[in-house]
Amino acid sequence: MKLLTYRIKHSGEDYRVGVLLDDMIYSVEGLKKYISDPLCKESLTGHPADFYRKLAHALPALEAALCSANPLDGISKENVEYGPVVTAPSKIICVGVNYMDHVKEMGHDVPKLPVLFSKFSNALIGHLDDIMGKEKSHQLDYEVELACVIGKTCMEVKESEALDYILGYTIANDISARDLQKRTSQWLQGKTLDRSTPIGPYIVTSDEILDPGQLKIRSFVNGECRQDSSTSQLIFNIPTLIAFISNLMTLEPGDIILTGTPHGVGFAKKPPQLLHSGDEVICEISGIGKLVNKVK
Structure with missing residues (x-):
């Protein structure tokens, strides 16, 4: 699985975390609707500062959600600006x-x-x-x-x-x-x-x-x-x-x-x-x- 930080080009919005599949990017927040486990849903966030701190036990659920995702939910990687993959590491x-x-x-x-x-x-x-x-x-x-x-x-x-x-x-x-x-x-x-x-x-x-x-x-x-x-x-x-x-x-x-x-x-x-x-x-x-x- 490929994880990244992105925002829509020229939007000026905050960065969010997504997953890349077949040149399409799926937001973590959007993938949560395919997860039934409430604890995993609660652990996953699209906010880059918090995402990696809470990911460990929810990673398998995120992978499964990606397999279930509707391609219409994706964004072409040509339409995004990339951020640092971790925006605020503690070290x-x-x-x-x-x-x-x-x-x-x-x-x-x-x-x-x-x-x-x-x-x-x-x-x-x-x-x-x-x-x-x-x-x-x-x-x-x-x-x-x-x-x-x-x-x-x-x-x-x-x-x-x-x-x-x-x-x-x-x-x-x-x-x-x-x-x-x-x-x-x-x-x-x-x-x-x-x-x-x-x-x-x-x-x-x-x-x-x-x-x-x-x-x-x-x-x-x-x-x-x-x-x-x-x-x-x-x-x-x-x-x-x-x-x-x-x-x-x-x-x-x-x-x-x-x-x-x-x-x-x-x-x-x-x-x-x-x-x-x-x-x-x-x-x-x-x-x-x-x-x-x-x-x-």
């Missing part, structure tokens, strides 16, 4: 230097433990939104990443159980302001500029991604392939990351983990190939789709 945890080739191109030592940093929800934008930040940075860089969305409260889990806590997977472009990032030993200021981090276009639920460690991952700038790798090259795989992070802090439904980027980032190329206004960046992961944005 956005990012993992740095987590592909071996990327470690080498950036001149870092191979980490013995996951390198963690954070973003905030002010940075998040949706599929087809404009990437902002050029007015604050002269060195914007692209980074395609597989992102995990937590589906239920996750605290001190074992690696063998970690995947059970993931609702699904999406694509993130961890846009990095390299000049700001490198000003100090702490990366935060270069990682969470307003409206700088695309995430989407939708969450593919974990039942459709049986092995997140075997996904093709690529990025393109103006049609030129810049990154081309596989999640099999992760230094710390997803179960390891979930176990490690959940032993530091409790992960909650809707929290997002960006798992790192492969080699090929613009900053490391000789000469550097950084982003300019008007550039189109496409991030692509097999089994999920394409995340498309332009730099403004």
